[in-house]
Amino acid sequence: MLKFYTNVVLSLLFFFHYASAITSDGLSLLSVKSGVDGGATVLSDWNDNDDTPCHWTGVTCANISGVSDPCVVGLALAGRNLRGYIPSELGNLMYLRRLNLHDNNFHGSIPDQIFNATSLHSIFLSGNNLSGELPSSICNPPRLQNIDLSHNSLSGTIQKFLGNCRELQRLILAGNEFSGEIPAGVFPELANLVQLDLSSNYLNGSLPYDIGQLKSLSGTLNISFNHFTGKLPESLGDLPLTVSFDLRHNNFSGEIPQTGSFTNQGPTAFLNNPSLCGLPLQKTCRDSSSESPPGTKNFTPATGVDGSKKGLRPGLIVLISLADAFGVALIGLVIIFLYRRKKDSNECSCTYKVRFGGNQKSKLCSFPCVSGFPTTDSEAESEKGDVVSGGGVSGGGGEEGELVAIDKGFSIELDELLRASAYVLGKSGLGIVYKVVLGNGIPVAVRRLGEGGEQRYKEFVAEVQAIGRVKHPNVVKLRAYYWAPDEKLLISDFISNGNLASALRGRTSTVLTWSTRLKITKGTARGLAYLHECSPRKFVHGDIKPSNILLDNEHQPYISDFGLNRLIDITGNNMSSGGFMGGGLSYLKSTQTEKVNNYRAPEARVSSNRPTQKWDVYSFGIVLLELLTGKSPELSSPTTSTSTEIPDLVKWVRKAFEEETPLSDMVDPMLLKEVHAKKEVLTVFHLALACTEQDPEIRPRMKTVSENLEKLRT
Incomplete structure (x- = not known):
């Protein structure tokens, strides 16, 4: 019996020692660790015998006036594959300013208790699987500035209490399941709002007219991919001129106003609203005066003497069908011919999309179409310049090197490269760069990466292939590469007017x-x-x-120079030996400070x-x-x-x-x-x-x- 009481006393002493050894913030965080799946692995350095949590993974502390111990002011555990419910104990961190848990696997609702942390100014919970409605306590922290709850499964309506977040600067609720109308009176209260993104939800009804009072807004007002209806409120034109609209994929109707910020928008801002008309869309608004005036005869099918409607004869219908089929086939052949001819040079599909391809399946990426992209190799050759950009495709990995052209419009032989006149442009940690003038008089930039990396040949190939597929008129074009166990080179366009x-x-x-x-x-x-x-x-x-x-x-x-750091890591970039391609050029002896x-x-x-x-x-x-x-x-x-x-x-x-x-x-x-x-x-x-x-x-x-x-x- 004495032994039993002794053990109880020792256990109590241990507990009191543990409780006094760590701060109250530390105790709250330990409850987070124990309540989250994956916490034991990801948060392995969160130890209960530490005096303070300030050196734990993802934890930031600061000294607060009037508080003896440093307090937790930041918790950042983004992309850590944490699973489970968001612990309500986070609300005990009274001085927490920034909570970042985005891109994990949290589910369930957002606990009201979180917003007991009245010092909170930023909360980032995007990219989880959270559900339920917005907590009514979300505006309790008086200095809350940033809310990002995008790409979850939150539902319900946009409540008027959001107007209580008067210091709010960014409200991002995209990619959820919010529905219903936005009530009037919310936006006038958000005088400091800089960014608003409500895209990809199920919001409906008309836009509240007072949305034009968001005078601090900048960047893009994004309410695309919803079910908004009605006319666009003219008050949108009162927003700052620098604001971009993204109103795509809604059911707005009527004429686009031509006032204020509306006049600065491109057609992409209004796409996929079938009932919208007017500039900048190529769809004129039908005026009532353009309709058929009274007394105008409508077209009706002709009738025969027996009162039956006359139609086209069966033989004529067959001939017309054959002619249509032949015409379609001819157009298809022309399109295929033009596509194959320009496949390697056309990068921009001027439907406000950018097309990129190469040998991969062509793929569209939503981005404004860039005009002036070279459509032929000769045009591309006229836009040359200064220092090289990055990678290529490997040819072999054998003892003897191989020079491989990535761009089909670029032809070069190894002997020609060796014989070409060249001089050093510069040297850095990313290799020596040479200007090389080929036999046809066209200059190229050649970057010598290093001598190592022969054991990582396949890795090098994968990186270079990815870089070689990048084709854009404002990115230096990679043309070819040379691989050998003791030498790696990248050949790119030479840009002529410096940097x-x-x-x-x-x-x-x-x-x-x-x-x-x-x-x-x-x-x-x-x-x-x-x-x-x-x-x-x-x-x-x-x-x-x-x-x-x-x-x-x-x-x-x-x-220039994108993607090079990874290639340098693969090749080792051993700059100890001088010369180029076996000593054809002198070593650059001086380097910049x-x-x-x-x-x-x-x-x-x-x-x-x-x-x-x-x-x-x-x-x-x-x-x-x-x-x-x-x-x-x-x-x-x-x-x-x-x-x-x-x-x-x-x-x-x-x-x-x-x-x-x-x-x-x-x-x-x-x-x-x-x-x-x-x-x-x-x-x-x-x-x-x-x-x-x-x-x-x-x-x-x-x-x-x-x-x-x-x-x-x-």
Whole structure:
């Protein structure tokens, strides 16, 4: 009996020690771990004998005034394959500001208790299987700014209590099962709303007229793929001019108003609303005066003397049918002939889709059609440029190397490449780049990747094939590759007018007027959006900066160097040996002083993080700021630093806007003469600041950025 009491006392002592060893936030998180399937594996470092949870996976802490221990302010467990119900104990984290559980397998309803965490300002639960209605307590946190519940199975109606989220900036409910009408009175309360996405639900009825009071809205107003009816409210025209509409696949009717923001929309904004008419649709509205006036005879079939209706004779019907069949067959043969002839060069199907193909099955990707895409190989050859882009297809992997052309319109022999005149363009961690002039006088860029990687031949092939299928007028075109155990080369178009970095620093003859800068930003955005949305692998570039944006003589931009990091990893990039193809060129002895890459997103500077498309969005935003201000974000060595280099360009611009600094003190002095561009400059500033948000979840997609840039006149 004494032994029994001893064990009880020891157990109680252990419990009290455990309870006092960890903070209350830690206890709440441990209940999350125990209540979620997969938590024991994913959250293996969440230990109950730790003093604090602040170093646990996905947990962020901060010191709060008046609280002795650091408090949990962030929980990010996105894409961890966690299953089960969302634990209500999360509501005990009173200082939790950011909850990110998107892309898991949570099911059931969203617990009301979560919103007891009154410090909450962002909640991301997209990509789960949550059901039920929106909790009525969702607006309890007074500073709630971001709600993303997209791509779940939530249902019910849009309730008027959403208007209580007065600090809300982003409301994303796309891809759920919400139905019913949107009540009036919600939108006027959301004065700070920047993004609204209600697409792919079952919402119906007419749009409330007060939707035009969302004066802070930017980007895209997306209510596509619903069942909205009635006329489009003219108040939509009161939204900011930079807002894009996506009203596709609804049942709106009547004439599209021609006021305000309506005049800035393209036809894609209104597609698949059968009863809509007027500009920009190619469907005129039928006026009552165009109907047949009274007394006009209607066409009726002729009748015979016996009163029966006359019809076509059977023989004539057969002849007409045969003629129709022959005509259809002839048209089909012509279409097949034209398709085969242009299959390898046509990338754009001008029904506001971009087509890409090659040897894979052709596939359509919803993205605005880019005009000016080369339709023949000769036209493609006329748009050449500067540094290489990336990969190809491998030919063998044997001891002797093989040169393989990826593009069918490109022909080159290994002997010709060896004999060609060439000189070094530059050297970096991504290999040496040479300009090589072929026998026909056409220059190409050749990148030497390295000497290793012979054991990873198939891996190299897979990567190069994926890169080789990328075809876009604003992405450098890969033409061929060379594989041998001791040498790997990539042959790409040579772009003739240097890169944007050189143009910004006055090292080329390019004069960066506002129209030129806008042309460069639009083309770069189109190319990046294609890589993100339409390319075979939906690539992440990972290193967007001015030196990787090449310019031709018409100032058309080309994105280079995408996909190279993976290839460099495969080949090893052993740069120790000099020469090219067995010593044909001298080794580049001097290299540029290494600079800190301040174009990279904050999360990209953590080596353990995997690249995401939002990294590219941030980098593109920095490029925009540099084009606008003329100031470089790079940190140079003390001997090369200049007054135009600003270590944190984003903070500098944000502070200038907060202090209402005159625009003339912020923009590049070269732009001051173009007073007419003030409105466009301000719009691009706001886009750049949206791209450079610290929180990657808040940054827009490149497709949205590109669509907004396209609305600005060049």
